[in-house]
Amino acid sequence: IKESSNGISHKYNRTHLNLSGLGIESLGSGFFEHFEELTTLDVSLNDIRFIEDLALYGLRNLRKLDISHNSGLYTLRSKSLLPLEKLEEINLDATHISSLSPSVFRYNPSLRKLSLNTPFTICDCDLQKLVQKFEFDDESICLYPVKLRGVPVKSIKNDAHICKAFSDLEMRVVKTKKARSSGGSYWEVDCSVNDVEGHVIEMKLDGRPLHSHSLDRHHIILHIFDNFVPHHPWICYAEIEGAPDAKAFHVPSSCPEEVIRNGGREVRFPGTPPDTILEIRCPNSSIILPRECSSTGVWSGVDISFCPEVSFPCESKVNETNIDEYLRNAN
Numbered sequence: 001i002k003e004s005s006n007g008i009s010h011k012y013n014r015t016h017l018n019l020s021g022l023g024i025e026s027l028g029s030g031f032f033e034h035f036e037e038l039t040t041l042d043v044s045l046n047d048i049r050f051i052e053d054l055a056l057y058g059l060r061n062l063r064k065l066d067i068s069h070n071s072g073l074y075t076l077r078s079k080s081l082l083p084l085e086k087l088e089e090i091n092l093d094a095t096h097i098s099s100l101s102p103s104v105f106r107y108n109p110s111l112r113k114l115s116l117n118t119p120f121t122i123c124d125c126d127l128q129k130l131v132q133k134f135e136f137d138d139e140s141i142c143l144y145p146v147k148l149r150g151v152p153v154k155s156i157k158n159d160a161h162i163c164k165a166f167s168d169l170e171m172r173v174v175k176t177k178k179a180r181s182s183g184g185s186y187w188e189v190d191c192s193v194n195d196v197e198g199h200v201i202e203m204k205l206d207g208r209p210l211h212s213h214s215l216d217r218h219h220i221i222l223h224i225f226d227n228f229v230p231h232h233p234w235i236c237y238a239e240i241e242g243a244p245d246a247k248a249f250h251v252p253s254s255c256p257e258e259v260i261r262n263g264g265r266e267v268r269f270p271g272t273p274p275d276t277i278l279e280i281r282c283p284n285s286s287i288i289l290p291r292e293c294s295s296t297g298v299w300s301g302v303d304i305s306f307c308p309e310v311s312f313p314c315e316s317k318v319n320e321t322n323i324d325e326y327l328r329n330a331n
Contacts, residue, residue, distance in 0.1 A: 019041075020042050027043070029053065033058035051073070053077055056084055064089045065090045067095065068115070069095075074098075075100075080104065087108045090111065090114055096118060096119070117139040123156050127153065128162045131154055137154075255269075255293035265308075272293040274293055275293070279291075287306055
């Protein structure tokens, strides 16, 4: 903003700032630290995918915030709106936010109006708590559960069925046997509904819906490649007997990348998912070294003395006294 202040001066008058349609992709921490007098901020019609904690720090007088029409925005973090104590209205229309935790707005005691007209709104228990606390307009409608599809979000305020608790929604890592890998492991995360009347809606990570490899009424099975282990829980959304349910699932820790050296031997073991046997070939050799990453993310011991030593002639200086030896090793 500072670098392009001349270019947007016609959109800024100390209390109102319009940054719509500028192609902004993210809001980083301290983005607005020098705009303390702002009361209205419009960042709609951009490509915002992520709002960092404290990105709006400094906007202590902000009363109206428009983040609508950012289709790549899937979630708000718990401190994204800190410390907007005077915020009264927020517009999240035409984003891909499907549901929000009430904790997102715990730092906004003055908030009274929330607009959430998105293409994938899940009217779950969390959203009901927001409806009971804030004003929603008629344009915000439910997509799930199916029986409420097309119903205004504000109408679920007193629906006792919304927060019904369930115990038959499961998430787990599926492994029928230990996976073997040479640097690219394969494993699965399964979101399952045991109730015959239930079906899975979607699986999320960091608020972003994930495409499933296979999908039927009761399962989403996500196939994971490239040793990917998330730092945050997966969230599985399902609908059971007409009511929404959600469950978080933490994937166990992975084994970190490790380089083992022994004399002239060096073997690199890449980061690997839990409960996996990794098979690595010794450098310049056909010898295979198996090594296990346990279910708790701990490497097993490994002996690399079976690997042949590798000389590195280029590491020493070449002079007239060792030139003959250098050429023999190089050949």
